[in-house]
Amino acid sequence: MPLNEKVIGKKYKSDPVKISQHESIYYALAYNEDNDAYFDNRRPGGIIAPPMYAVFYGAGPTAQIIFDAEIGMNMMFVVHYSQYFEWIKPVKPNDEVTSEGTITHITVKEKGSILGWETVTKNQHGDVVLKAKWEFFDRSAGSGKPDAKDEGEAAPSKFVFEDTMKVKNGQTYIYAEPSGDHNPIHVDDEFAKKVGLPGIILQGLCTMAFAHKMAVDHLTPDRDPLKVKELYVRFARPVLPGQTLTFKGYTQERLADRTKYGIIALNNDGKDVLRNAWCSVAV
Numbered sequence: 439m440p441l442n443e444k445v446i447g448k449k450y451k452s453d454p455v456k457i458s459q460h461e462s463i464y465y466a467l468a469y470n471e472d473n474d475a476y477f478d479n480r481r482p483g484g485i486i487a488p489p490m491y492a493v494f495y496g497a498g499p500t501a502q503i504i505f506d507a508e509i510g511m512n513m514m515f516v517v518h519y520s521q522y523f524e525w526i527k528p529v530k531p532n533d534e535v536t537s538e539g540t541i542t543h544i545t546v547k548e549k550g551s552i553l554g555w556e557t558v559t560k561n562q563h564g565d566v567v568l569k570a571k572w573e574f575f576d577r578s579a580g581s582g583k584p585d586a587k588d589e590g591e592a593a594p595s596k597f598v599f600e601d602t603m604k605v606k607n608g609q610t611y612i613y614a615e616p617s618g619d620h621n622p623i624h625v626d627d628e629f630a631k632k633v634g635l636p637g638i639i640l641q642g643l644c645t646m647a648f649a650h651k652m653a654v655d656h657l658t659p660d661r662d663p664l665k666v667k668e669l670y671v672r673f674a675r676p677v678l679p680g681q682t683l684t685f686k687g688y689t690q691e692r693l694a695d696r697t698k699y700g701i702i703a704l705n706n707d708g709k710d711v712l713r714n715a716w717c718s719v720a721v
Contacts, residue, residue: 441544441551441579442510450506452498452537459531462487465494465616469647470603473654475663487529489663490647494618495529496559496568499539501618503555504574509541511553512578514633517623518642519552519575520672527567528664534562542571551579577634594688594700599656603648605640607679613644639676645683645711646671649701652685653717657699665720667696674713681706696720 466476466488474481476488487495504511529535537559545552552573559568606612610624619641622629627637650669658665677683684704691698696718703712 439510439512439579440546441553441576442508443544445506445509445541446543448506448508448541450499450502450539452502452539454534454536455495455498457487457491457495457529457531457533457535459485461494461616462491462531465491468609468613468616469644469651470606471647471651473651473661473663475661485531486663487531487533488647489523489525489528489666490643490650491529491616492523492525492559492568492570493643493647494616495535496523496537496557496570497618498537499555499557500572503539503541503553509553510579511574511576515550515577517575517577518673519573520571520670521573521643521646522571522668522670524569524668525567525664525666526569527561527565529561529567533567535559535567537568539572546579546581548583548585549580550575550577597686597688598699599652599685599687601652601656601685603652603683603685605677605679605681605683609644609679610638610640613641617641617643619643635676636678639678642671642673642677645673645677645703648683649685649703649712649715650717652687653699653701653719656687657697657717657719666717667720668718669715670717671701671715672713674710675705677705677711683711690716693718 537557539557541555543554554573557570614620653666654663686702687699690700698718701715
């Protein structure tokens with residue numbers, strides 16, 4: 439069933455979200471983080487919430503959108519397609535944030551339709567702390583007509599880092615709690631198989647959080663998370679519990695105030711789990 443294009447431009451607003459120190463630390467642990475910026479209150483200025491905790495505090499409009507009956511999404515067949523975050527200011531425990539979202543587009547493809555929206559998150563002072571772009575894919579709303587071929591990016595000849603991340607058995611359950619992503623495809627093996635998946639799959643935003651950790655660990659001085667200003671990923675294929683992911687980074691473009699890096703993420707079979715991923719890092 440096609441999605442309802444009349445919803446383009448529709449706006450949503452979240453209730454205020456109070457940032458809990460307990461939950462922000464829990465979130466960091468849920469994607470295997472070990473950066474003291476998120477844990478050690480003895481640091482000057484105290485801790486910050488992990489930037490990728492935006493998946494929780496900035497997602498208020500997202501929950502409203504994907505369950506909006508007017509749009510017509512079939513949630514049994516919905517997966518995350520792509521995600522972009524731009525971090526404007528740090529968010530700290532006890533901050534209170536509010537997000538507003540606007541549906542921007544519906545793109546019909548052969549095997550489903552993409553629903554896209556943008557959100558802006560402000561803190562209790564009215565300052566913008568986050569801008570985000572979200573795309574979800576409804577596998578039940580395709581046209582059946584072949585898509586134009588996606589060539590992707592040419593393989594780089596030189597990498598600036600390479601590292602691995604082991605996906606724990608049980609990681610999907612750990613990540614579900616602080617992120618708020620309890621979609622049954624991540625926590626119910628029988629349900630996941632019923633909708634055509636090989637079994638429980640990792641939350642795409644957990645894979646993105648791994649990529650953010652790689653960028654902070656390898657591309658910033660002193661592993662400073664505030665230096666990573668933007669991150670974009672497109673989810674290419676499911677990640678399974680127990681897999682080991684390999685991340686590689688390469689320089690794409692040097693600008694006056696930041697450097698843009700491409701990120702490759704591969705599963706055990708050497709196949710992309712992220713596509714066209716990139717981040718920008720302040721210089």
